[in-house]
Amino acid sequence: MTDTRTPVAVLGAGxxxxxxxxxxxxxxxxxCRLVVGRRECLGLRRAAEMGCATSTGGLDSLxxxxxxxxxxxxSNADDHAGHWARLHHTGATLIDLTxxxxxxxxVPTVNGDQALSHPxxxxxxxxxxxxxxxLHALAQCCAPDYIEVVxxxxxxxxxxxxRLNLDHYIATTQAGIRFFTGAPEVKVMLNLSPAxxxxxxxxxMTVLATQIQPEVVGPIVAAAAAxxxxxxxxxxxTSLTVAQGRICVTAEVTAEGGRLPRYAGNLDIINAAAVLLAEQYTAARSQ
Known part of the structure; x- marks a missing residue:
């Protein structure tokens, strides 16, 4: 039988x-036709064990x-612009996890229908x-003045x-939250815990907003989480409180299944989002 799956490659073996x-x-x-890194490493060996073709030649080999x-x-944020400059001529859709x-x-549940519209x-x-x-769901029912995310x-x-990208992480996350919520002031902090x-x-997350309707916050948050x-x-x-002009909500992510330890929910959620986007791209293209 002909394999009709979409051929993809992964740049980075961390x-x-x-x-x-x-x-x-x-x-x-x-x-997954290829996983590339810049040097021989444990990640490439593990990818090979999964049945993926691998290369140490970086973007050139891809x-x-x-x-x-x-x-x-x-890979990392500092190299991404150069990767896009060389890849966009190939016609590939580039999904950036940096x-x-x-x-x-x-964000797949918010505007994932754009997966086919942008390369x-x-x-x-x-x-x-x-x-x-x-936060996007909450912004539909109130006007956020300030959002803080820790x-x-x-x-x-x-x-x-x-670790190399921590400053990029903060700036990019703040910009993304502003884009999806319209909040004029956003503060993002990140802790790496050695516990x-x-x-x-x-x-x-803490949201300061006007015109909060407490009775609708819970259902809106539950639907977005689902x-x-x-x-x-x-x-x-894991927690949700609504007070006068303030909403506080906490979400936790554990890695379920696969090769990641349960505490690595940060890796799990962005990778799951990336795969879903590629699947949405495939489904839209086949229509």
């Missing part, structure tokens, strides 16, 4: 890239092996993917590229 390859391998719509319909950039502010900003998609950040579905991730879940055992990925759980089963709202 913690994110290897889990991404694993998720792609389990997708009925996607075919371009030589293509074309691919979708390329996932799981915290840049390039490309069309997409360059930006997934904001792991914190953005966890927070924005709830993310806590286990130190063990943050690889070298993630033992490692804590789950947690995102605590939409995220459809592709990230470990996503859960």
């Amino acid at each position: 913690l994110i890239g290897v889990d991404l390859a694993d998720k792609i391998q389990r997708s009925p719509l996607l075919d 371009l030589e092996a293509g074309p691919f319909d979708v390329v996932f950039d799981a 915290p840049t502010q390039l490309g069309a900003v997409v 360059h998609l930006n997934l904001v950040s792991c914190g953005g993917q966890a927070a924005i579905p709830l 993310s806590t991730a286990a130190s063990a879940s943050a690889g070298p590229a993630t 033992t055992p490692p804590p789950p990925f947690r995102v605590a 939409s995220v759980r459809a592709y990230a089963p470990g996503y859960a709202v």
Whole structure:
């Protein structure tokens, strides 16, 4: 039988890239044809064990092996602009998992229908993917004046590229929240916790707003969370309080199944979002 799955490649063989390859391998719509890194490493060996072709030649080897319909950039923010400059001529859709502010900003449950409309998609950040579905939903029922988001991730879940990109993470997450909520003032903070055992990925959000209707907040938050759980089963709202002019909501993400430890929900949610976008792209293209 002819394989009708969409051919894709992963650029980057760190913690994110290897889990991404694993998720792609389990997708009925996607075919992971190549995982590339810049040097021989544990991530490439694990990708090979999963049955993926691998290369240490970086972007050059990906371009030589293509074309691919979708390329996932799981490298780092500093290199992403150069990757897009060389890839956009190939016709591939580039899904950016690094915290840049390039490309069309997409959160699957909010505007995932744009997956076919733009060749360059930006997934904001792991914190953005966890927070924005709830914050966007809340912004539909009130006018947020200020939003504060504090993310806590286990130190063990943050690889070298993630640590290199911390400043990008904060700036890009703030910009993404402003884009999807219209809030004039946004503050984002990130904690990497060395605690033992490692804590789950947690995102605590505070919204200051006018015209809050307390009776509708709970159902709105529950519906938004259920939409995220459809592709990230470990996503859960763990607390919600509504006071005069203030909404406080906390979400936790645990990695369910796959190769990630449960505390690495930050990696799980952005990779799940990336795979869903590629699947939405495939489904839309086949119509």
